Every structure is written in C-alpha cells, then in structure tokens.
Amino acid sequence: MKALLFLIRRNLLNGIKSAFKKPLVLIGYIFILLFIIAFIVASFAMPSGEIRTLPPALFRGIMMLVFTVLYYTSLKLGIEKGSSYFRMSDVNMAFTAPLRPNQILLYGFIKQLGGTLFFILLAFFQIPNLKNNFAFEPHGVIVLLLAVVAYTMAYPLIGMLIYSWTSVSKERKRLAKRIFDRAALAVVLIFLIDLSQTRDFVKSMSHVFDHPVAHYFPIIGWTGSIASAAVAEPDTAFLVGAAGMAVVIFGLSLLIYRMKLDYYEDVLEATEYVEAALKAKREGRNMTFGQKTRKNIRGGLSGKGARALFAKNMMEIRKTSMFLFLDRMSVMVILSSILFKLIMPSEAGLNAFSMFMVLAFSLYMLLLMQAQGRWSVEVEKPYIFLIPASSFEKLFYASLSEHVKNLFDGALLFTLSGIFFGSQVPTVLACILSYVFFGAVFLYAEVLTRRMFGRVHSKGLMIFIKMIFSFLLVVPGIIGSVIAVIATDSEFYMIGAMGAWAFVLAVTLFMFSAGIFNNIESSS
C-alpha cells in the first residue's frame, strides 16, 4: 500500500508544482480559488429565502428528481462500460505489480474521493440560487453537501458491483438495462398520469417525488432524504437515509475489499473508454463522443477553398444528429430551458417575461454545453492551416456551421416556447436571433481566449476563463436590456437590446480572433 500512497502523494504535489511553472495558469487557478472561496462563503453566509420562499415540498421534489436522474444515468453507464477509477498508467504499472487487487481498489477509491471535490464545488455553485428560493435551515448547506458526498461515494461502488455481475454475460447486461429502463419509464408514466390530473407541473413534481415511498426508497430515496433536510429539521427520513447510506458505503467497501477479486478485465475495458473520452475532451469532441455516426448521409461536399470547411462541418453535423441538426446538445438545451420555466413558479410580475427567462436560461445552458466548438477540433489537425485562404475566411467558414445549428436549435426552442406562452412573432424572432448572436459571442470569445492564453493544459481552466470572459462581455447588454424594459415595458425591446449588443460583440470578437488560423503557433 505504501507504493500506492507514494503515487497519490507525488501526483498531487507535482500537479501543484507544475501550476507554479506557468504564471498565467497559476493566476487562473488563484482566480478560480478566490471565486470558489467567495461562493463557499456566500453559500454559508447569505440569508435564505430573501427573494421568495417556495414550499419545502418542491425542494424535496427537486432533490429526489436530481438524485434519481444522477443515479440512473451514472449506473446505466456503469452497466455499459463499467465504472473506472483508473487510468491506463494504473493498468500497465500498478495492476501488473505484485500488489493485491483489493489494495489497488482502495487506491482507486481514494483517488475517487478527489473527484468528489469536483461534485462538491458544482453543488456550491447551485447553493446561492437555492437559498434565494427556499428557506434553508442553519444546517442546510452542510446536509446538502453530505448528500452530494454520499452520492459520489456510493455510485462507483454500486456501479462496480453491478458491472461485475453483468459483465459475465450479455443476457445479464440486457436484463439489467431492461430493469433500469422499465423503472425509469414507470417513474415517467406515474408522473404523466399525475400531471394529467393536476395539470400543474410543480404540484405533480411534489406529488410524485415528495412521496413517502420516494423518501425511503433505498439509495436514491435515502440520498434525496439527506438533501431534503436542508429546508426542515432532520426527520425520520433523514436519519434512515443517513444511516442507510453509511451502511451502503461501508458495507460495499468492505464487501469488495474482502472479496477474492478479479476485476482487472472489467476495469481494463472501462479504462480504455475513460481514456478515449478524455482524449475526445482534449480534442474538443466531448459533446459528440460516443455518438453514433450515420453512414447513410450522402450528397457529397460542395464549395471551394475555405467554403469546403463549411460543407464538411455541415456533413459531420448531419451524420451525428438525430434529425436534421437535432442532436444530444439541442435536446438538452431545449428540454432544460422549457423545464426551467415550468419549474419556476408563476408570479404576476414575471409572467410577462417568460420568453426572456427561457432565453436567459437557454443561453446559460449554451454557454455550458458549447464548451468547445468544432473549430477547436480543426486546431488540433493540420488541414485548416494548409488551406490556401485567408485566416478570416477560414475562421468564418469553420464556425458558420455552429451558427446554422444554433439557428436551427433556437428556431425550434423559441417557436415551441412562443406557442406555449402565447408570445408575439417579433418576440420569437428576436429570441431566435439573440440566441444565434450569443452563440457567436461564446464561440469567438473561446477562440480569442485560445489566442490570448494559448493551449491551456487544463480544459476546465480554459472553459472557466472563457465563461468569465463571456460573462463580463455580456454585462453591457444586460444593462441595455434593463434600460430598454424600463423605458418601454416591452419584452421585445428588452430582448432586442440584448440581441443587438450580442451582434456588435460577436463581430468585434470575430475581428480580433480571426488570426488564429494563420499558423499552428498562433493557436498553441
């Protein structure tokens, strides 16, 4: 075990040391650290329920829903690919060394605890928002984090156990998948039946997910019950949940540690998958990674010079989309934006700005999802630098497909929302155009970030810099839209002002970032 602890220690220390070698990266990390500290302080210190106090039942419902989705997606992926705490370096060097598999598993588990930190940080970012809307108890933040820790520790253990059972035969794998899918379908059906009776999304969510059966449902319910105590005194459900999760985590750890383990093969496949996913992330293909490519897309390429890039990108999008340009990202942006509006309580003052709220949330999602556009894939390959065209043309055509896709997604989202909320056509059009222009702002802000900071090893840091950069740039637009709404009291002008600013910003950012395809050095 000493050798494995040496690995963990050196990895951590060298990681910190290498940050000090790059001043710019170090500044980035310090900035992130300050930002996180500010969020943590704010999470604990800020008053709760200041803006509004939504019913605790809704909070409990949201928590149950979140953990149901988290467990379902992570465990289902576990059946498919296993869950791996390991990298190929572990497989090649630690697995073949004279160390007991149980010790290596423990080492993997300790590494996973590092990953837990990431989830805790993500949770911190949501706390101020939750505190604004719900009346948190003094212990609220702590129990919420406790639930996140319980989840991040439990799911790899459960995942590994499920995988070791299902990896034996395809029949078992099929059976496990069927059980998972049918259970998920049952939950959706129960929800839809309730929705048809109440015709109120929020009420149905409380009915289904804030039900005693849900509170005591093993693992998912237990985790949700721990989180639910954030807005109430700890009750029986909390105690059962906390005790249940402790037993699950310790029991499974002990079971796996004591078992005569032969899991290397399972981990090998899962680790290869993890390595491929990390490689895709480094190359900016994380959103399309694992997507099936449709081979029946025909039609050839058109355009000459830099235009050929546009034609190629469009063909790639069509090959990886479900229908026309509709892909996983579109579905996530559209569904989450509509869901957001449905969950938000209807208050008299806000109803007039439904479209604006959907636009704001969809832009937030777009900023998160469009973490790396197709252009970043081009930077990793030599072709774009060799094409005999100006850097302006190359960047324009390499990014045009993103704008077309955003136009498609925006048209779909805002036409649906427009019908849903009974909005005027000009407002819908303003939303669509704003969505496209903001998409361009985020994209060219990313290109410019790359030009300014070069290749940053940590993609997380890169995305963080881009997000802060984009946010600062958008601030004048927000101010403009506030002025517009005060002056006119019209949602159309409010959105129009934001859209117009985004257009100016997109063009400016494009002008500054175009040089990226001059040569490889200007992008590295």
Next chain:
Amino acid sequence: MLKVRNLSKVFDKVQAVDDVSFEVNPGEIAVLLGPNGAGKSTTIKSIAGLLRFKGQILINNTDNKSVEAKRAFGYIPETPALYENLTVWEHLEFIARAYSLRDWEETANRLLTRFEMDDKKDKLGKELSKGMQQKVSICCALLIQPKMIMFDEPMIGLDPKAIKELKSVFLELKQAGCAVLISTHIIDSIEEVWDKVLIMNKGRIVLNLTRDELDNKGESLEKIFLEVTDSKGEGEA
C-alpha cells in the same frame, strides 16, 4: 519459466484466443508473430494477468495472477501510458516500492543512461514524447530484474539508437537466464534475436518453430510466415 496451457479467450462471442499452449524457458527468446488481430495482444494481456481466461498460465511455477508470479515478470505494453504528474525518476521509485526493491538507484541510473534518458529524470510523464514514454516503460520493466519479461510491439515509436539498444538488451536478458516473450508483426525487427517463433493466426498458434528447425528447412521466416498466415492457402488446405 512461462507455461501456457490451453489458453482460450472469448470477447463477445468472438474467439480471440483458441486453445493456445506454449512454453518459454529460461534464457530463451520467444517471438509471438502474427498479422493484426491474430490474438497476440490478448495472449500477452492474459499472461500479464489483466484478462480472465480459460486454461492455465504458470510463471515460475506459480499462477500468473498470484503476487509471487507478479514479482517475477516485467511487462511492456503496446501503448505506453505513464502517470502524467510523476517524473521519470518517480516512476522508477514507484516501481522500486511496488516490487520492494533494494539498492535500485544505481540500476535505475544505468538504465536511464543507456536509453539516453538521464537528462530527463525530472521531466513529468505528460512532458515526454511517445518514444520517450516507451523508453521509461522499458526501464521500469527492466528495473525489477525480471525472470520473465514480455514486450508487446516494443519497437513502435523508438528511435534507431533505442531499437539497437533494445536488441542488445534482449540478448543480455537471455544471457542472464531471463525468459523473453516478444509480440510483434514486424518480422525484420526480431530477425537476429529469436530462439523460438510462435506464429499466431485467427487466435491459434499455427506454427511453433525453433531457429534450428527453420535452418534445417532452409526457408526464410518471412516466407514461412506468409505461407501459414495466408487465409486463402489455409482454405485450400
């Protein structure tokens, strides 16, 4: 030293390795030759204890997955994968700790000098080129002074000097009584060093030949390889 008996491995109903048996004795260099997809890497990974399989694999007369067996063998994978945040020297230190080696520093220094990595001691894994990573991988496996060693496509990514050095390492290991198993599909790369050739095709060993037996046949290894792995010829036979 290495005994493989009736090794079979199935992946999703595909028979990757089918009833393979062979032995590699101390001081012998055996080469696992075969076209792409023949089952060489699966065989090597099974011996390294990374896969479940049917059959029996003994290293130094103990089960290949036992701690005792692992202490005896070294493994150089097809694609080197180092710890991104560990320096070259720390990789060697980790191996020394994991294998409970004593007085390993001098051997480590000698290996690094031999593979021209002595000036890269403090470089992190993520800062090395693929070829350099392969060299570190080789140094780590040699550091334990194994009784049996497996190389999976070891020449890929190495510069000519390192290839020459590696070939002399093969011969030194042989002289020291180590059993060496090399998997490759590039015949030229092992032409001068092998004692026994195991040609694999479609998961089976289709030929098990010593150098003397080949000399008696008077044919080149390449010609024999092409004959036994030619699927058309196999069908006709």
